[in-house]
């Protein structure tokens with residue numbers, strides 16, 4: 001670990017002032033950043049602790065929710081409005097990490113946690129463009145079972161690891177950010193980047209920008225939503241593939257649907273092609289599989305992860321069938 005200075009911000013202006021210093025990083029619950037410090041993947045000169053900033057969850061005038069970035073994952077998953085109106089979000093959070101980590105981790109930190117590509121953390125011997133731009137990518141020819149099949153580039157095939165973010169993508173969340181150039185709102189789908197030739201940049205955030213809150217718009221059929229995560233172990237493992245979905249039926253037809261996949265791309269993958277194919281279609285198991293196949297038409301599997309498009313399709317079909325039966329578990 002390299003030496004750094006630490007300060008706990010009392011309010012947003014202080015956080016922004018300290019966060020504007022060269023080499024500064026914000027610190028939420030520290031459950032990812034402290035690991036990165038220990039491995040010397042991250043070497044900030046100044047840590048600005050933002051875990052003491054406001055941590056409220058409030059209903060908005062529009063009928064949605066505003067969630068401050070310092071809210072702990074556990075508090076968000078347990079909130080009654082989240083559990084009843086956005087169950088996919090509660091289930092996504094509870095599918096992640098362990099109870100102890102969820103008690104520490106914050107919403108802001110969850111959005112900006114870094115990939116779990118093992119080569120990224122291996123500072124001793126692995127080449128990684130995300131850690132050291134221009135170094136190369138050992139995952140391409142190496143062990144790439146957990147890596148991306150959609151939207152990857154020659155430079156990087158890493159996946160985004162967050163469960164919560166998959167639900168936030170399906171829910172059309174908006175991210176409230178503030179920084180040296182003032183406040184702005186970012187549509188969730190625009191926050192995370194595909195790797196392109198700059199995989200070291202995970203998001204579109206500028207230096208010193210602070211996530212202040214997330215806003216969830218109302219979703220009339222949000223109660224009929226869920227999250228399913230497929231992984232190698234029943235707990236304490238990241239997703240091979242995950243699905244966040246909400247379904248609205250009109251008789252035997254799909255009148256509206258929201259779908260996002262996790263574990264398949266450098267960002268939470270909003271499945272707009274599959275959604276478009278399903279709107280108005282008769283709600284059958286085959287229609288769900290066909291919609292997933294359309295979404296993964298451009299998939300470019302690597303040596304070890306050709307199972308992902310198939311697994312994603314079957315998981316989506318199982319999830320939508322369950323929702324059609326009125327089950328959200």
Ligand SMILES: Cc1cc2nc3c(=O)[nH]c(=O)nc-3n(C[C@H](O)[C@H](O)[C@H](O)COP(=O)(O)OP(=O)(O)OC[C@H]3O[C@@H](n4cnc5c(N)ncnc54)[C@H](O)[C@@H]3O)c2cc1C
Nearest residue numbers: 028029030031032033096097106108109110112162163211
């Ligand atoms: C063993 C283990 C298993 C895990 N399993 C899962 C899992 O299955 N699913 C899953 O989704 N996650 C999992 N996680 C990851 C965990 O959810 C994240 O570490 C956590 O959400 C990060 O939140 P944090 O508040 O601790 O962030 P920190 O570690 O404090 O920070 C993470 C990043 O966010 C930045 N940051 C923090 N707050 C802000 C802010 N307000 N504005 C701007 N930048 C900010 C920091 O600078 C840093 O870059 C696991 C972690 C561990 C250690």
Ligand code: SF4
Nearest residue numbers: 117128129137156157
């Ligand atoms: S996939 Fe991305 S994160 Fe993993 S080694 Fe390659 S460049 Fe690094």
